[in-house]
Amino acid sequence: MSIISLCFLLTLGTLNTKMMNVLIIGNGGREHAMAWKISQSNQVSKVYLAPGNGGSDSEEKIYNIDISDHDELINFAVSNNVSFTVVGPEKPLSEGIVDKFEEKGLRIFGPSKNAAQLESSKKYAKEFMISNNIPTAFYETFTEADKAHAYVNEKGSPIVIKADGLAAGKGVIVALSEIEAHEAIDHMLEDNQFGDAGSRIIIEEFLEGEEASFIVMCDGESIFPMASSQDHKRLLDNDLGPNTGGMGAYSPAPIVTTEIHDKIMTQVINPTIAGLKKDGITFKGFLYAGLMIKQGDIKVLEFNCRMGDPETQPILFRMKNDFALLLDSACNGKISEHSPEWEDDFALSVVLAAKNYPGEPEKNKEIVGSDFKSSTQYVFHAGTKKINGKIVTNGGRVLGLTGRGKTLQSAFEQAYNLTSIVTFEGAHYRKDIGQKAKKLT
Ligand code: AMP
Ligand code: GLY
Secondary structure, rough: OOOOHHHHHHHHHHHHHHOOOEEEEEOOOHHHHHHHHHHHOEEEEEEEEEEOOOOOOOOEEEEEEEOOOHHHHEEEEEEOOOEEEEEEHHHHHHOHHHHHHHOOOOEEEOOOOOOHHHHOOHHHHHHHHHHHOOOEEEEEEEOOOHHHHHHHHHHHOOOOEEEEOOOOOOOEEEEEHHHHHHEEEHHHHHOOOOHHHHHOEEEEOOOOOOEEEEEEEEOOOOHHHHHOOOEEEEEHHEEEEEEOOOOEEEEEOOOOOOHHHHHHHHHHHOOOOOOOOOOOOOOOOEEEEEEEEEEEEEEEEEEEEEOOOOOOOHHHHOOOOOHHHHHHHHOOOOHHOOOOOEEEEEEEEEEEEEEOOOOOOOOOOEEOOOOOEEEEEEEEEOOOEEOOOEEEEEEEEEEEEEEEEEOOHHHHHHHHHHHHOEEEEOOOOOOOOOHHOOOOO
């Protein structure tokens, strides 16, 4: 090969390589996992996390920035040559951060404020599902406690009481007795337990079955399905105790067979994107369907307009695609250029929570071992912060101990092995993440 053609090829190579700076908004385990995965792309120079947490910037290329105001984030994105922004949690989405970035001509992956209503109002989501024939539980909406109590008396238990607005995964009470249901109604409508988010409630038919989380990326037109996963919402083993933001997850979820996968696409995901379009809303971002599956039938428990936490940790642990390039293409409406590629391994993440979680968590406890990693293990940080070079607890769900293995059992062992390496005073965790699925594998 002549020197000239070599130079030509090298130049072409350089032109094809975009060195991108990426901004991620959020501070949880989900955002740490996103930053970790994006930073592995050889087309990424810097990953900024706003604000990140005590361990999210421990990898090369990842920088925490202490900014949360939306206008300041816009200024940061402009002055730091950010190629695109990704939004982790629901709150900034429901506040319209995507609309604000786009008004300034900035690329951002996430749904508009209008589209994010699918998550920010359960009433909106239920009405949307009913009018688009998307299978979901029967329900009624209430703002007055006496009418809600009368409805429970009529329907009996078990029954499910949900705050209409955002409540960090804690606004759902699965009442096994009528007494519990009446108490939940009083807490939400009379005692204002969730503030405005609980001033309107949904009372819903109790569904039995196996849960799964099904998340897709949508670029406004085309859909890229992520690997299936299953969260564990209850605080305690055997699905006992109160609902939390999620105590552990694994991927893939064997309950989502190829047949169920296809059903989810045709009965839930496609009609949702099409239904929104009919209402004049283009959906760009992550769409998460929380599903109940029973004997081949699926029903939607909830929609989220973001990736799940802790589902993201095992999902991205298995992703073979370059996540930064996927997101870049999604921002350009070109996600159809990519096909999903996953490691054959299972991945599993168990949440190490602080004392009192899901109540007010105990903070400032020193954490040991949180920088441990191996080829099959990683510790994703969530409620942590760094003080004088030490990592301490700073939230309810503190760390996501994540492992990978050829079988669900070996992923389980890899993740749980970390519980003897990483710890802090008051740490607690579920001992049974993925156990129910083992009989399906
Ligand atoms: P959601 O935030 O609506 O997904 O509810 C949180 C959790 O409550 C779900 O993951 C389920 O475990 C449970 N849940 C919600 N709705 C129902 C329902 N209709 N029947 C049974 N369990 C439910
Ligand atoms: N893991 C449940 C959620 O992210 O909403």
